[in-house]
Amino acid sequence: MNRNFTTWSRRSAIGALAATTLAPWAARAQGNTLKSVRIGYQKSSTLTAVLRLQGTLDAQLAPLGFKPSWHEFTSGLPLLEALNLGNVDFSADVADTVPVFAQAAGARLTFVAQEAPSPTAQAILVKADSPLRRVAELKGRKIGFAKAAGAHYLLIAALEKAGLSLNDIEPAYLTPADGRAAFERGAIDAWVVWDPFLSAAQRQSGARVLADGQGLASYQRYYLAGTPFAQANPRVLGVLYAALEKTGRWVKLQPREAAALLAPFWGLDAAIVEQANARRSYAVRAVTRERLAEQQRIADAFLAAKLLPRRVDAQQVELFQPEV
Known part of the structure; x- marks a missing residue:
């Protein structure tokens, strides 16, 4: 597949922006005829959460005959499974590993946008009093993480650098909520997770x-x-692309305001949210084939670990290319 979806010319962008002023009238005129854009998201889908809380998408989509509806998922893999089955239309941000599994399952997905790298926004955690000091010491230990999440690939890469593999540890596939509970009661020796769960564990339980x-x-x-x-x-x-790009800039420019908005929605202290947001780039950009290079390394790593049913060509995807 080598087709690019090219849309949103300068003229249409200006027209769509101007049309937002007519959104209230348009919504009334159309009554209940607005179709839903079913948006799937996770707790870590920061920019989508901001858009939902601010309510700005309603006005922007109404002139096109649409309205947003919101659907929460525990992690990226079930979200993309729902997208592939047509149960949602648009997926908020998922870790780079997740599309690889969707591709291996034959999903018809279009890459709409990508956030620039945020390598410190996921980590391998141990308790503050854990004797473990190096990744190599994870050998034989029980480690919790979400299957197919970015945390899964981070663990593979960290173990490989330490001369180990997944065969050298005892994996425990856990959702973030279950992972936190297992971590706190000592049922796992280490937990691999992403923000805001990472920041919450650091600040609330002193995780290292x-x-x-x-x-x-x-x-x-x-x-x-x-x-x-x-x-x-x-x-x-x-x-959606323009709204996410604008929201990403706002979150980085107004960190305290963004944290105050998200804290009650996430059920976290604003300080935790601000720390988590500081580690994410939130730099929304178009997906190019050059920027998919790491996707191939991720796919090959999961294939080598016998976690994919077949080899995935990371370049064989549809790309949406917005014009500005």
């Missing part, structure tokens, strides 16, 4: 970072759409 993604996994997060939806609704994707 054994290793983060620096030099191991750049941790780029992706926004995707089902390809049939992308082909039928490129203008909708243009609105």
Whole structure:
């Protein structure tokens, strides 16, 4: 597949921006005829959470005949499974590992946007009083992490650098909530997780970072759409892309305001949210084939670990290319 979805010319971008002033009238005129853009997200989908809380997408999508609806998932893999099945139309950011598993399952997905690397926003954690000091000491230990998440690849890369593999540890596939509970009661020796769960564990229980993604996994997060939806609704994707890009800049420029907005929604202290947000780039950008290079390394690592049913060509995907 080598087709690019090119849309949102300068004229259409200006037109869509101007149309937002007519959104209240448009929504009333259309009554209940607005179609839903079903947006799937995770707790770590910061920019999507901000858009939901601010309510700005309603006004931006109404002129196109759409309205957002919001659907929360525990992690990226079930979210992309839902996207592939057509149960949601658009996926908020998932870790770079997740699309690889979706590709291996034959999913028809379009890459809409990518966040620039945030390697310190995921880490291998141990308790403050743990005797473990080096990744090599994880041999024979029980480690919790979410299957197919960025944390999964970080663990593979960290173990490989230490001369180990997944065969040398006891894996425990756990959602973030279950991972936190297992970590705190000592049912696992280490926990691999991402922000804001990472920052929460550090601040609330004094968890110690054994290793983060620096030099191991750049941790780029992706926004995707089902390809049939992308082909039928490129203008909708243009609105979503522009909104995410703008929101990413706002979160970085207004860290305290963003943290105050997100804290009650996430059920976390604002200080935890601010720390988590400081480690994420939130730099939303277009996906190019050159920027997919690490995707191939991730795919090959999971294939070598016998976790993929077949080899994945990371370049064989659909790309949405917004014009500015």
